[in-house]
Amino acid sequence: MATSVDEFKEKAFRVGSVFTPGSPINERDLFAGRLDQLSKIIDAVSQKGYHVVLYGERGVGKTSLANVLASFLRDQTPNVLLPRVNCDASDTFHSMWLKAFKDVFVTNSKASPGFNSHAVTEAKSLADAMGEKIGPDDVRRVLAQLSAGALVIFVFDEFDRVQNGTARTLMSDAIKALSDFGVSATIMLVGVADSVDALVVEHRSIERALVQIPMPRMTEEEIRLIIRNGLARLEMSIISDAETQLVRFSQGLPYITHLLCLHTARAALARRSDEIDGNDVREGIQAALHQWQQSIITAYYEATKSQQPGNIYREVLLACAFAQVDDLGYFSAAALRQPLNEITGRSYDIPNFARHLKELSQSGRGEMLQRVGAARKLRYRFKSPLMRPFIIMKGVTDGLVTPEQVTELSDG
Template sequence: MAKMTRVAKQLTPDDWAALRADITEAFSPGSPVQERDLFSGRASQIASLEDAVNQRGKHGIVFGERGVGKTSLANVLPLVLRRPNRELIYVRVNCDPLDTFASLWKKVFKRMSYVADTLSGPVTKKISEDFGADLTPDDVQLVLSEFDGTHIPIIVLDEFDVIQSKLTTQLVANTIKALSDYSVNATVIIVGVAEDISNLVAGHESITRCLIQVKMPRMSTEELKQLVLTRYNRCGIATDANAVWKMIFLSRGLPYYTHSLAMYAARYAIDNKRLNVAHEDVDKALDGAIAELDQTIKEKYVMAVRSQRAEDTLYAPVLLACAFAATDELGRFQQTAVAAPLNKILPGKNYVASTFALHMNAFTEEDRGRVLQRTGTPRNYRYRFSDPMMQPYVILKGLREGRLTDEIAEIFSTRPQLEISFPTA
């Protein structure tokens, strides 16, 4: 990787190209983090997963909103475990909507092998080769029981929430309970999108005593700051508090957006032969960050804000105001909380909640992509974004299309004092 001793005037065209590649490699908007040094924060969550691994009979469940870094947490676990004289056997598989119990565990066992003695000598075989179409919780328990105290087997079942078969999830729950009851030396970690674990183990609450629950909240300002600075330091890029705060503010706690904005801002600076990322470079990063986002988010946004009548142009401003509405600890907000930001976005109108009640209701309907979820009762409805990835996107679009300015955005957040420092050469 590049060093902080780089001097812009001394760099050749090949050096600039290499630096641009370093930045692209360092940030991973679409991929989970694979290196411990690049993983920011989450100390308590890492400690909880270590407890699950170190306690016989305990397993783990990692849950939270989409885009908060659940898979990255699972990936970093084998990089932080330090157990001398024990071999780590780490397997992570992605669940598919149509997975059966057998297909799911065969994916796991394809990634585990052993040496078998044959007439022609030792042969390495995959465990999956020992099973036909049927595979039961008892089979899984027996296989994992073969690992002795010299091994640390960890099996991560990622995207568990996408499995459609209730039978499959029930059998996985039965397996975890059996592994716990028999004190098998193996740890299963379930990872999935959910507000609480009841959404992932619905109907199988008996296994909750076996599970160490790890909730992944959105990342803090300090964690997102370190996410940016760690990578900039490695690549020899400097920046300042203004630029970093804008990346953090626009990300709304979701690391995907911080990765994307920081990467594109640095690439813009590099393309202009600069080693310092400024506030204006973050503005230039908006197009890149918007362009690479999941097409589903873009399509739902278009559905949500389209106007069938020329005189009704409130949909986009109201959705933007929703992105700034004050929320409770679960990310829910009341309709009345939308009025204040809306009146900052569209000054001089003096909007009240009843003015945009129809718009709020429309956002919860299929015709507008169900961008908002609504809970509660009339007069006490609470709303939240159905997909958390939509909230920062709405803000980025507001900036890109001129509905929002830096001055207006600053009104909705108290800017913290960010300590920005870089190592000296």
């Protein structure tokens, strides 16, 4: 346990490298859970002809999983080649593969000219060996060669950002070619999407070759593991109630867990304690709210501003954050009744807040909600997964709900 002031300062500094809301996990020891997804991917990778699509919401941990995958595969086989590409809006098929091949080095052994002839090894980036325009067939040939000596996985992260339709079609063609020729290398496409259809074009034609892996929100157990792994690394602890609150506020999003743990751990260390308590959580939430994505903070203020005393925009928004959602995150107006009544202590019904819901889906009020469906079957969903936890924590900080109510309301 830390004792001197310096040790607390040193720890407060180290917290920032253990809880990293700004960056994906790179280190296996800090990577929690996700065993189900990992084993599915490892299965697919170890079999010929299968390729992987990993999709889900922003911030659920897709990139982190891709980052630690190589380390898990090395448990099974030493020779793993796993280049990872970050796709962007301007990418073509050629540019994506060029980026991928830049990270692959091939060594050529050749006898050096002259008397004392001994072998010289030169490492060359594979990108230099590629022609003007890389096509699916080039990819198939190069990957076949590479996979003779290693387990080969090419990861294309943020594939949803690729705008170029041809690039996506060619990627499907490449997958088809690899599969048809029985090449053992694997392509793994990763991106933000509700479904595979949104990520892969003409996926029907390559359906048999695709292992589709949805990345859901984390379970409470997995979130708890993030908190415990991180605190163990820091030689810190947390009292049980405070831990439960952090788990609840996280809503299955590891990004939020990191953000909250960063600030609550610092709050504890600031009062020279190695143990996080409920007060630290309250302080941590305050600090975390200031560090939230600016676009969400702005949208919230637009959504809740009003001249009229007694308006219920904040309360309606908070009720939205507690509303029961379907698999895709949509809720109905009726789902607001119960949480809104719990929050306000009054009995509102749909006509009292239908207008609010409509406005919250429009630009004048931050456009926080997306609205789908026909007139009597309207459904709503938050635009960003980071909005719900923000609204709930803001609600606690502003005294609209107590932490205990949050637990009750999240239990439904």
